Amino acid sequence: MDTKSFEFSTVNTIKTIDGNQRLERLYDKESKTPFDYDKLIEDAKNKTLADEAINALYNIFSSIILIEDVVFNVYDTKSKVVLSEGDYNHIRIIKLINKDSLLQKVYTGSVEKWQFRKLIEAAKDDRLTPEQSKGLENIYVSVLYSSEFHMELYNDTKEVRRKTPTRYGKKDLQADIAAQDGKATPIQETLLLVAELTTLKDRLSKRCINDHYRGTEQIPEDDHSKIQEFLKGFNTQLKLLLGDNFSTNGTRG
Secondary structure: OOOOOOOOOHHHHHHHHOOOHHHHHHHHHHHOOOOOHHHHHHHHHOOOOOHHHHHHHHHHHHHHHOOOHHHHHHHHHHHHOOHHHOOOOHHHHHHHHHOOHHHHHHHHHHOOOOOHHHHHHHHHOOOOOHHHHHHHHHHHHHOHHHOHHHHHHHHHOOOOOOOOOOOOOHHHHHHHHHHOOOOOOHHHHHHHHHHHHHHHHHHHHHHHHHHHHHOOOOOOHHHHHHHHHHHHHHHHHHHHHHOOOEOOOOOEO
C-alpha cells in the first residue's frame, strides 16, 4: 500500500466516521463521549472542538483511516467535497434529483419519501431539517462525485430563486397541501382562514353597499351594531397580534 500523505482534517474525519458503527464505537471509547455528528461538525467548523474530541479524531485518522484502504477511500472522497466553499447548493441538488428517478430512490432509501415541492420550498426559505440537508448532501457526495454524467447535469442546473408572489390563492394552497400528503403547514392554515375571511368581507361589503344605494335591507339595521361590535373586537385583537405599530392600511409604521 502506498503511503498516504493526506493532512488531518477534523471535519473530514467526522464525516468518515459517521455511519461507520465500528469507528463510532471507537470514537465513543477514545473520547469517552457519544459520537454526535451534528454537534461535532458544528464545533469543528467553529473551531470549538474539545481537546478530547480532537485527540480521539486524530487517533482514528492515524491508526485506521491512513491504514485501511476502504476507510481511506471514504476519507479521500470526503476531502474532495467541500460543501461550504460554494460548490454545493441545496436548491440545485433538489432540482437535479427531481429529474432523475434513480436519485429519487437513493434519497427515499436514506431519509424519507421524495417530495419535491416540500423540499424546494423549505430550501428556498432555509427551513430544511438537518436530516433533509444531510440526505441531500449524501447524494452529492456519494453519487455526483463518482458520476461525470450527474455532475454535468448538476453544473447545468441553475439556482433560480422565485420572486415572492403577490398572491397565493386558495387553488394554489390546496394544490400545495395535496402535494404535501394533505398536511397543511401553520402558515397555509392561516392563509386558508384569511381566504375565507376575504370572501366574507366581500360579501358583507357588497350587501352594505346595496343597502346604502338601493334602499334594500339585505342586512337588518339591528344587526349592524352586532357586526360593528364584533369587527371592533376582532380588529383590536388582530392588531395586537401583528404588533403595536401595525397601521390600519396594512403596513408597519
